[in-house]
Amino acid sequence: MNQPQPAPLDLDAIQARHAAATGGNWRYEAYAGLGEHGVLGAADIPIGRLDFGDGDQADADRDFVLNAHQDVTALLARVRQLETELATERAVAESNQRAARLLAEDVKQLTAEATAEPELPVLSGWAADMAGAGLEPYDGALTLDGDDRPFLRAHFAFGPEVPEAARAGFVTEIGRIILDEL
Structure with a gap:
């Protein structure tokens, strides 16, 4: 069950009343001669x-x-010390929340980049043309490597009448010609 929140303290007003009151340690005693x-x-x-x-109750009161x-x-x-500490803790918490939000955005972005499918070239037209011409894809490919990755890869398709040995020889010869020209 929710309990109502107490009204906020007006510490400045309490401080003012306290400062206006008689200071020092108070004591209780008989007034001289008055009884x-x-x-x-x-x-x-x-x-x-x-x-x-x-x-006992009178003593406690x-x-x-006094x-x-x-x-x-x-x-x-x-109370003033605790308010100062609380303000400091709130500032730290807000700063941590901002940092956590920024970190979450970074993680989300990095996750999206890491899981994104690479863009692949659309080969469907090429494949359809090849099939329409009655050509068969050749399992081998000609690849020329650069410093850290291939910079050229050529795939071939042949008519069904071209024997396997001729296919391999053709791809090899094309590779030699390219290398001689580089």
């Missing part, structure tokens, strides 16, 4: 008349009131 008890701040400045009564000024000082400092 009443009260809370005194620094330099014996009266803060107010309070009668906490007697018993008195302890709470320590309120110091406790608020410590709490304000700690």
Whole structure:
């Protein structure tokens, strides 16, 4: 079950009220000659008349009131420290999220490039013309290699009447002629 979020603290307003209040360590004692008890701040400045009564609850209430000024000082400092730390962590998280998005885009791009099918030449017209002329593709090919890859590859097709030995001899002779001219 969702619990309602508490209203945000107005630390500046709390800080202003704290600064305007009587400072110093507060204490509880009898006012001289009045028979009443009260809370005194620094330099014996009266803060107010309070009668906490007697018993454990009265002691707890008195302890709470007497320590309120110091406790608020410590709490304000700690809340401001935590807000600063939180702002730093949020900035780091946002930076990490931006970096993760960029990395994901890079991975997506690299994956697309790595898995892309290479563009192959369209040979369907050539193959159809060959078949239409009654030619048969020859299993061998003539390849001339460059520095790191082939720079020429020629495939041949022959009529069914050309014997295998003649086919091989023709391809070999074409290769020799090309090499002699280079």
